[in-house]
Amino acid sequence: xxxxxxxxxxxxxxxxxxxxxxxxxxxxxxxxxxxxxxxxxxxxxxxxxxxxxxxxxxxxxxxxxxxxxxxxxxxxxxxxxxxxxxxxxxxxxxxxxxxxxxxxxxxxxxxxxxxxxxxxxxxxxxxxxxxxxxxxxxxxxxxxxxxxxxxxxxxxxxxxxxxxxxxxxxxxxxxxxxxxxxxxxx
Ligand code: 5GP
Ligand code: MG
Numbered sequence: 762x763x764x765x766x767x768x769x770x771x772x773x774x775x776x777x778x779x780x781x782x783x784x785x786x787x788x789x790x791x792x793x794x795x796x797x798x799x800x801x802x803x804x805x806x807x808x809x810x811x812x813x814x815x816x817x818x819x820x821x822x823x824x825x826x827x828x829x830x831x832x833x834x835x836x837x838x839x840x841x842x843x844x845x846x847x848x849x850x851x852x853x854x855x856x857x858x859x860x861x862x863x864x865x866x867x868x869x870x871x872x873x874x875x876x877x878x879x880x881x882x883x884x885x886x887x888x889x890x891x892x893x894x895x896x897x898x899x900x901x902x903x904x905x906x907x908x909x910x911x912x913x914x915x916x917x918x919x920x921x922x923x924x925x926x927x928x929x930x931x932x933x934x935x936x937x938x939x940x941x942x943x944x945x946x947x
Contacts, residue, residue: 762925766915766932771907773929776917779906780810780890784817787888787904791856797821799855799882801848803873804828805926806862809918810890810906814860825850827876829869842869844876857882858904862919863891867900890917891931907931913939 771779791798797820802811804826815822828846857877861870870887877885888904895911915921916928921939 762928765925765935765938766928767935769930769932770909770912770914771917771931773917776906776931777813780813781817783888783904783906784814787814787858788818788820790886790903791820791858794856796855797823799823799825799850799852799857801825801827801850801852801857801859801873801877803859803861803869804846806919807860807890809926810862811860823850823855825852827873829873831869842872844872848877848880852877852880852882855882857885859885859887861887861889863893863909863914864889864896864900864902864905865893866895867897870900870902 800811800815800822802824805828811824815824825848826846827844827848830843830845859870859873859877864870870889874885874887886903887901889902890906891909891914892902892905892907893909893911912933913921914931915925915934916931918926919931920926921934925934
């Protein structure tokens with residue numbers, strides 16, 4: 762695994778410190794709501810981020826999980842994302858915080874945001890651990906862990922072909938491992 766990583770962008774210590782700060786920002790935003798917050802998390806890349814974030818968040822919360830189809834082995838979302846698993850949670854009237862691992866084109870976040878909106882929550886905030894420099898400027902995200910350049914990152918929950926999720930840092934995958942094939946969907 763280690764030999765597949767070109768360089769570390771954020772070490773586990775840097776991530777832990779930033780997640781701690783983010784949790785404080787989030788807690789401050791939701792302290793006034795008596796019902797607390799409903800965290801809706803997009804699987805599977807966000808699992809470790811979610812686990813660390815919630816243990817730094819001493820506020821009342823519910824957690825819901827959704828699954829969105831994404832790239833399969835390619836480095837970018839090749840097709841329009843689809844919701845594969847609905848939310849098993851009633852969020853009507855809730856203050857929702859939608860969490861994803863990384864914002865790239867913004868299609869995933871936009872899709873889930875629209876789906877959630879239809880369930881009539883009181884409010885929807887958004888948070889991502891990473892935001893790529895190529896993300897469209899018109900996509901507003903309330904909480905951002907780190908801004909990153911347009912490279913393919915793995916680790917801390919993020920995968921490539923379902924591997925590397927357990928790599929404890931956030932690293933850049935060696936380019937020859939993820940270079941799209943000439944016949945791959947764009
Ligand atoms: P978007 O819909 O914003 O283009 O893409 C967001 C989704 O694509 C993320 O939830 C993540 O699953 C995947 N993704 C985008 N960029 C990367 C990346 O650099 N590394 C990994 N592992 N996944 C990525
Ligand atoms: Mg994802």
